[in-house]
Amino acid sequence: MASMGFTRVIWVGEAIGTSRVTPDFANLAELLQDAEFGPFKLPSRWADDENEDEHVPQRAIDWLEKRAIAHVPETICTLDASQYLVMRTREDSSKPPEVRGGPRDALIVHATEHTASVLYQEAFLVTYRTFISSHDLINKLITRYVYMSMSSDRASQSAARLSFSVLVRVVDELTNYELSEALVHTVTSFVYRLIHEGNLIYARLLRKRLLDRIVTPKPTPVTVSKLTPPRKPYTLFDFRSSDIACQMTYIDSQLFHLIEPPELLWWAQEQDELKSPNLVAFTEHFNNVSFWVRTLVLSPATAKEREKYLMKFIKIMKQLRRLGNFNSYLALLSALVSSPLSRLDWSKTVTDALREHIDVMDTSHSYKNYRILLQQSSPPTVPYIGVVLQDLTFVHAGNSDKLPADRCGGRRGLVNFLKRWHQYAILDSIRKMKRWNYDIKRDEKLLCFFDSFSNFLNEEETWGRSHEIKPTNRKKPL
Known part of the structure; x- marks a missing residue:
C-alpha cells in the first residue's frame, strides 16, 4: 500500500467547440493567434x-x-x-x-x-x-x-x-x-x-x-425526489453504475440547459451571483457532488470498504464519460484526487485505475486533452463549465474593450468588436451543445438516494476524517 502520487488538479473549465463564426479552432490559444x-x-x-x-x-x-x-x-x-x-x-x-x-x-x-x-x-x-x-x-x-x-x-x-x-x-x-x-x-x-x-x-x-x-414558471428542482425516503436507506451498491451515471446526467443536463449566455459573459467580467443564478446553481451542484463523493469514500471504517467505494465511483466515471457528461465526470474525479483522499494509502489497483482519468485534466496546453476528448464526443454532452469561464475570462482580460486609437486615426472609444467575435465563438459552442437533449427518464429511487447531494462533510470535516484514518506525525504546536 502506498500513498497516491497524484498531482493535484486545479479545476477550471470546459472546451470550445466549433463555431460557425470563426474557423474550427481546436483551442482558445489558436483563436487568439488569429486576433490581428x-x-x-x-x-x-x-x-x-x-x-x-x-x-x-x-x-x-x-x-x-x-x-x-x-x-x-x-x-x-x-x-x-x-x-x-x-x-x-x-x-x-x-x-x-x-x-x-x-x-x-x-x-x-x-x-x-x-x-x-x-x-x-x-x-x-x-x-x-x-x-x-x-x-x-x-x-x-x-x-x-x-x-x-x-x-x-x-x-x-x-x-x-x-x-x-x-x-x-x-x-x-x-x-x-x-x-x-x-x-x-x-x-x-x-x-x-x-x-x-x-x-x-x-x-x-x-x-x-x-x-x-x-410569467415563465420557475422550474421544479430536478434533484428533488417525489418518493418518501425508505425505512432502510439505500446504499451506493444497491444501484448499477450505469443507472447512477444516467441519473447524474439527467440532473446535470437539466441544470445546464437553464444557463443563459449572458450569465456566462457577466460572470467572466463581474462574478455577480445575482446576475448569474443558473450558473451559480450549476457550479454549486458540481461542488456538492464532489463533497458527497469524498464523504462516501471516507466514511467507512475499514480500508477495504473505502477502496470498494472508490472503485465503484471509478466505474461510474467510466459511464459518465461514455455519456459525454463531463460535469459529473470531473466532479467525481476532483473528489477522488482531492488531498484528503490522495494522502491516504491505496492499492496499486486503485492508482492504476485512476491514472487514465487524471490525464484527461492535465492543465498543460490549456487543457488540451480535455478539449480533444470533448470535441470527439458525440452529442448530447454536458461540458465542464469551468473551462468555458476560464476562456471567457481570458478573452475579457486579454483584449481591450475599445480599438487602439493608434490604429484608428487617433479616434478613441470605438468598440472592439473583434473581442466580441471571440466571446461569441466560445458561447456559440455552448449554444450548440444545448440543442441536444438526453433521452433519460427520472428514476425516483436514485434521486431519493442522492437526496439532492446535500448530505456531505465540508472541507474541514473531510480533512478531519482523513487525519483520523491516517494521523500525521507532526507534533501539535504548544
Missing part, C-alpha cells in the same frame, strides 16, 4: 454619439408623443451605418469584409441592416451586453423603428421592419435579472403606441414575447 488587428479599412465618417455617458440609463420615452424623437442621434437613424464601421479587409476579394469595431450606435444599426451577415447579427445579439445594457438597446431600437416608420419610402420601411425584428429577439432573450420595472414600462409604452397606430400584429407579437419572459 489589421489590415483595417477605417470609417469614411466619424460619429459623435460615443460622447454619451454609457453608464447613465436612458429615461423611458413616452412613445405617444412625437416630440420624444425630435432630437435623435444621427447615427442610430441613418439608413447605412457601414460608413462609420472599422472593417477588416480580406485577401479574397470575393468575401465581404468583417466588422472589427466602430461606434456603439453604428454597430446597433448594422445589426438591423439587410446587408449584415447572419453571423454578425448573431454575434451582436449574444455579446451586446458587454457594451450596452438591454434597456438602453431597446430604447435605441424603438427610436430607430419610430423614426424609420414615419417615412414612406421602401428603404425606411424595410429598416423599420428589421429594427422591430431585432427588438423582438432582444426582448425574447431577456434574463430575469434584466426585467426591471423601467424596462417593462418602456416596452409596454411602445406596445401602446403600436396599438394607437393600428399596428395590432406587431403589438400582439411584442406583448406576447414580453409576457412569456415575465
Whole structure:
C-alpha cells in the first residue's frame, strides 16, 4: 500500500467547440493567434454619439408623443451605418469584409441592416451586453423603428421592419435579472403606441414575447425526489453504475440547459451571483457532488470498504464519460484526487485505475486533452463549465474593450468588436451543445438516494476524517 502520487488538479473549465463564426479552432490559444488587428479599412465618417455617458440609463420615452424623437442621434437613424464601421479587409476579394469595431450606435444599426451577415447579427445579439445594457438597446431600437416608420419610402420601411425584428429577439432573450420595472414600462409604452397606430400584429407579437419572459414558471428542482425516503436507506451498491451515471446526467443536463449566455459573459467580467443564478446553481451542484463523493469514500471504517467505494465511483466515471457528461465526470474525479483522499494509502489497483482519468485534466496546453476528448464526443454532452469561464475570462482580460486609437486615426472609444467575435465563438459552442437533449427518464429511487447531494462533510470535516484514518506525525504546536 502506498500513498497516491497524484498531482493535484486545479479545476477550471470546459472546451470550445466549433463555431460557425470563426474557423474550427481546436483551442482558445489558436483563436487568439488569429486576433490581428489589421489590415483595417477605417470609417469614411466619424460619429459623435460615443460622447454619451454609457453608464447613465436612458429615461423611458413616452412613445405617444412625437416630440420624444425630435432630437435623435444621427447615427442610430441613418439608413447605412457601414460608413462609420472599422472593417477588416480580406485577401479574397470575393468575401465581404468583417466588422472589427466602430461606434456603439453604428454597430446597433448594422445589426438591423439587410446587408449584415447572419453571423454578425448573431454575434451582436449574444455579446451586446458587454457594451450596452438591454434597456438602453431597446430604447435605441424603438427610436430607430419610430423614426424609420414615419417615412414612406421602401428603404425606411424595410429598416423599420428589421429594427422591430431585432427588438423582438432582444426582448425574447431577456434574463430575469434584466426585467426591471423601467424596462417593462418602456416596452409596454411602445406596445401602446403600436396599438394607437393600428399596428395590432406587431403589438400582439411584442406583448406576447414580453409576457412569456415575465410569467415563465420557475422550474421544479430536478434533484428533488417525489418518493418518501425508505425505512432502510439505500446504499451506493444497491444501484448499477450505469443507472447512477444516467441519473447524474439527467440532473446535470437539466441544470445546464437553464444557463443563459449572458450569465456566462457577466460572470467572466463581474462574478455577480445575482446576475448569474443558473450558473451559480450549476457550479454549486458540481461542488456538492464532489463533497458527497469524498464523504462516501471516507466514511467507512475499514480500508477495504473505502477502496470498494472508490472503485465503484471509478466505474461510474467510466459511464459518465461514455455519456459525454463531463460535469459529473470531473466532479467525481476532483473528489477522488482531492488531498484528503490522495494522502491516504491505496492499492496499486486503485492508482492504476485512476491514472487514465487524471490525464484527461492535465492543465498543460490549456487543457488540451480535455478539449480533444470533448470535441470527439458525440452529442448530447454536458461540458465542464469551468473551462468555458476560464476562456471567457481570458478573452475579457486579454483584449481591450475599445480599438487602439493608434490604429484608428487617433479616434478613441470605438468598440472592439473583434473581442466580441471571440466571446461569441466560445458561447456559440455552448449554444450548440444545448440543442441536444438526453433521452433519460427520472428514476425516483436514485434521486431519493442522492437526496439532492446535500448530505456531505465540508472541507474541514473531510480533512478531519482523513487525519483520523491516517494521523500525521507532526507534533501539535504548544
